[in-house]
Amino acid sequence: MQLVDLPGNPIPDGATVGACRVPGGSHIRFAYWKASATPLKGTITLLQGRAEFIEKYFETIEDLRARGYAVVTFDWRGQGGSDRLLTNPRRGHIDDFSDYLSDLETILSEISLAELPGPHYALAHSTGGAVLLYGAERLRTRFERAVLTSPLIGLGKVGWPPAIISPLSHALSSIGLGTAFVPGGKPSIREPFKGNFLTSDERRFSRTFEILDASPVLEIGAPTIDWLAAACRVIKRFNAPDFGPSLNLPVLMIAAGEDRIVSTRATEHFSRRTRSARFVELPGARHEILMEKDFHRDQALTAMDAFFAAR
Template sequence: MVLVDTDFNRIPEGTQSGVVETEDHIKIRWARWAPTGSPLKGTVTIVQGRTEFIEKYFEVVEELRARGFYVVAFDFRGQGGSQRLLKNERRGHVENFDEFALDLHAVLDNVSLSDCPGPHFLLAHSTGGAVVMHANRRLKTKIDRAIMTAPLVGLAMNGRARRLAGALAKSLVWIGLGNAFVPGGNDKILLDYDGNTLTSDKDRFKRMNDILVQAPQLGLGSPTVSWFRAMGLATEKFKEPDFQLGFGVPSLVLGAGKDEIVSTDDAEELCRSCPGMSFVEIRGSRHEILMERDPYREQFWAAFDAFIPGSAE
C-alpha cells in the first residue's frame, strides 16, 4: 500500500501515508501533506472517482498545498492501493454505496478531522461526488463546504437506456451474477488516447497511463453488475424532494460541457432543485476537469478560489 513514484509524477515532498480500517474491517490507503504556502486555510480531502488512485492527484495536491491547505487523499475500497474485494482484483465492485461512505468517514474521522486543522473541505470527482451526496447527512457536522467536478448524478444515457440497463442489472444480481463484469466489460486498465472521453490533454493522459504501466496493481477494469446496481439505487435518491431539501453541505458543482460519461444536464437540474448546491459549467471540458488542458483547469481554479473561503488571499 505504498505510494508509487514515476519520472514524470514524483511523490510530493513531506508525504505521510498509511492505512485506516473501516467499520466493516476494510483497509483503506491514505496519504496526507502539509501546506507549502501561507496563510493556512484549512484542509481539503480529495474524494476520487471510480478507477482512480492517489498518485493520479499529485499535481492537484501540490496546487492545493501552494494555496495554504493541508491535503488528504485516499483510495476507495476495491481500487488503487486499498483492499480489493473480489478474487479478480480488476473488477470494480461494491454492493451498496453505503460501503463507499464508510471509507470516506473512516478517513475523515481518523486522518482529516483528527490530525488536520479546519475548516474542512471536500474536493470530489465523479463517483466521489455521488458518495458525498449519498453520505451527506453524516457530513453536515464534519464538512464546511464541498466542490464536486462532474459528479455522478446520472450516466450520460437517455432515459430509456437507463431504465433497461437498471432492469437488467437488477435481474442479473437476483440470479447471482452480481460479481460479474457488466455486459461488455473487461479487465483492461490502459486506454488509448484517440477516442478517449476523459481528457483532451495528451500529456496528462500519458502520465496516467505511465503510472499504470509501472504499477498495474493500481489499475481497475470495468465495474461489476452489483456496482452498477448500487450506483443506480444511489442516484435515484438524488431525485427525491426530501434529499434535495435536506442536503446540508454547501456545495459547488462543476459540470464538464463535453462529458460523455456522466450527465451534465442531470447535475445542473439537481442544482436547480437543491438549495445547497450551485452549478457552473466548464464548456468544452471532457469528464476529468482536473486532468484537462490548462484553459479548462484555470476555470476550475478560479471557481475554487471564489467558493472556498480564504483561498484567493
C-alpha cells in the first residue's frame, strides 16, 4: 500500500502506511502520523466521506499534527486505495453501514488504540459522521469526543424527491438491482468547478482531481442502489425518537449553510434533541467544510480546538 505524492499535495512527513483485513475478507488502506508539535494532545481518527481517499486530507492532517495530535485515517472498503466490493471498481457500494462500522472498529483496535497515545478523538465528515453516530453506543468508550462536519443525518436537495428515495431504493434492491448505479449515476465524480455543491475554493476543488489524474484507481463514481438504501436505513434510525436522547458520546456538529448534499436542518434538529450534541452552522459554506475557503475552514478548526479542549 502506498500514498500518492504530488508537488502540490505532498505526503506529510513520517507516514506509516499499510492495510488491515476487515470482517468479510476485504483489505482497507490506512495511514497514520505522530504529532509534529508539542504539547501532545492525543490522537484524532479521521473518518472520510463517501468517495474520498487519504490523499485528499493531507492538508488537514498537517493542520491537526501541528496542533499536537497524532492522526489516523483510512479508506472505507469499496473506495480509495481499499479493496473494491464489485467487479466494476467505479461503483460506490456497500450492503449495510454495519460493514463501515466494522472497518472503523478494526482500525481502532489494530492501529489507533494499539499504536498511538490517548486521549482519542474522532473527526468525521459526511458519511463518516453517519458511521460514527450509527456505532456511537459501541464507540463511546473509545472516543472522548467527536467533531462531525456535514454529517449524513438527512439527505440534501439533490437527486430524487426525498419522500420516495427510501421506498424506491429498497424496491429496486429487492428485484436484484442493488449493485447498479443509482438512476442517473455516473462512473466518475468529476465535474466543473462552476456550480459544484462541494466547495467554493477552486484550488482545493482542483487538487482533488489532480490526485485522481495521478492515480485513477482511487476514484469511484456514483453510489449503488444498495448504498443508498443502506444510507436511508441509518437515517431512519437517527430519526427514531429514542436515538438522540440515548447518545452519550459528546459530539460537535458543524454544518454548512449552503449544503446541498446533506440536510443542515436535519442536523440542527438532531442536535437540539440530543443532550450530548452541540451544533454550529457556517453561513455560506458548502458541503466539504475542510476543503472550503480558509474563512470557513478556519472557523471549523477553531470550533474543533475549543470542543476537544473542553473535555
